[in-house]
Amino acid sequence: MDEPPHLRPGRRTAAWAGGLLLAVPAVVTCCRLLDTDAVTPVPQLLSFLPWLTVPAGLAVLLAAFARRRGLALLAAAVLAGTLWTLLPYGPDTTTARGPVAARVRVLAANVEYGRATEALIATIRRERPQLVYVSECDRACGRAVTGAFAAELPHHASVDADGSLGSVLLSAHPLRDRATVPGAMGMPGATTDIGGRAVRVQLAHPLPPMPGRVHRWKRELGALRDEAARRAPAPLLLAGDFNASQDHAALRAVLDAGRLHDAARLAGSARTPTWPLGSPLPPYVQIDHVLVSDDFAVRDVRFLDLAGTDHRAVLADLDLHTGR
Template sequence: MYPVLTPAGTERPGPPRPPLRPRHSVTAGAAGLLLAAPAVVTACRLLGTDGVTPVPQLLALLPWLTLPAGLALLLAAAARRRALALTAAVVLLATGWSSLPYTPSAVTSYGPPQARVRVLAANVEFGQGTGALVRLALRERPRFLFVSECDRACGTALTTALAAVLPHHTAVVAPGAAGSVLLSADPLHERGAVPATLGMPGATTTVAGRTVRLQLAHPMPPLPGASGPWQRELARLRDAVAARVSGPALVAGDFNASQDHAAFRAVLDAGRLRDAAREAGRSRVPTWPVEGHLPPFTQIDHVLHSEDFTVADVRFPEVEGSDHRAVLADLDLRGPR
């Protein structure tokens, strides 16, 4: 009961306050639970950190987290919890804003084009997509082919079938997912590899009289509860591209990271690199997974390039037998400005 003042100023008992409906409490609780993941993951994205499990895994799902955030807003409104509804609205707006497609870099001028370079990067999933990749490469005729999860049999099949168009190669020969091979239409020099669990070979070559650094990327995935190797190997890749003093560079492969991951953006920043998909306005086209019951939901396969290149086109062809889409990028190597 609560008091009610009469005109004479005396108090008399008023009607009882309506009790909180249990249904509203349950609805508000559900809204809070739904809001937790979008709030934490979006905060980490805005703060530029990948956090710990499950944040690195959920960052790959960032655009999809607008769904639980939106549902949390509806439930909070239905429960008549204004503070919770306001919080949900802020989280939904922040998550939606963070999920917008990345815009191309702001660039004002380039030198004249010197050569058109076609790059193809593909993960063939333990070699299962080797035959399909051969057919794709013969049809598209890339100048450089970066292949992840390519074991000895896969490497032999590729170098044999593509010997006429991509006669030069360097590889990390290893079983299963640890093998990788880089094939080139031009002679390769200064071969080496970034130390990692999965093969990351690299080399230099010459295009239009200029030395171009080539590096295949395939760090470990951020496994739940064990994202340390993923972070360390992306850091090694970052240090390798940062060691390039100047000149054209191409870094391509399965990064096991999207542009929503701080560790991936660090690679871009350290090497002064750009993502070809972003420059082509296709930064949210998912490349994984393309097998199973789930639709592809994240772009973890990339072709990165230095400022010496501009992007003419980017496509994402499927490779039968693999759980990744390939990335096919047409780039123009530019002369001095």
């Protein structure tokens, strides 16, 4: 039986609305499945990928209401693809071998131009990490944290600069072979001895993928990828504000090149958002990470709110194995 004429305009409107709702999830999910970050606005929209299941699901309902079989099948395929991308990236365990050589607590925090310095100091005193990676730590922040922990974390590698350009890496263990990965913002690194093993510790803070400088974001994540590949398969702890989530091909390339694992993924919290805090929107994307090589097992990961910054800090409890 033909539908009444007065219903047809409503179904046509539903079909158009479903098609429009489907456009962004289709393009972004396709780029994710093809392992590319493409160009603006795809890198920015990839940060919202889990939330694109909402318009994709609405598109399925509208296409079904409109009785557009082809559109409904397409919408269902896009929804299925988007849901598939929500799976955590990478294996759920490392292949760490041998007995535990040392237990390590790592803290990674972006203190937003140094504004969360006091909160960071209080957190370090409470949690007592052995390694601390601090992004957007300006000169005053650097002096404050190194001075406050001259006894507990006496060793540091830093890039001393103003605003978001400064970074500092604090360690309870002596540091050597200090070097920085090239980037607009400071990314210091060094080698330390933990439990009788030489471990490379590297801070990550590439530029964000803002329109007009996505190419620089890719280049700086590429530099981190090259550093990770150069260090593999030796023990490596690469942590900080990556300005990228597991949905960005540039971050997945870092993981793959260095044979690294996201500690949050291993702890079962791969999708816990770390940014932005204190904005009209609730935190919706995880861009702060602690990445570990296969020499480590993860005991626990927690996400901490620090007053004064728009990032959650990542606190990871790790076991470093002997490898034999």
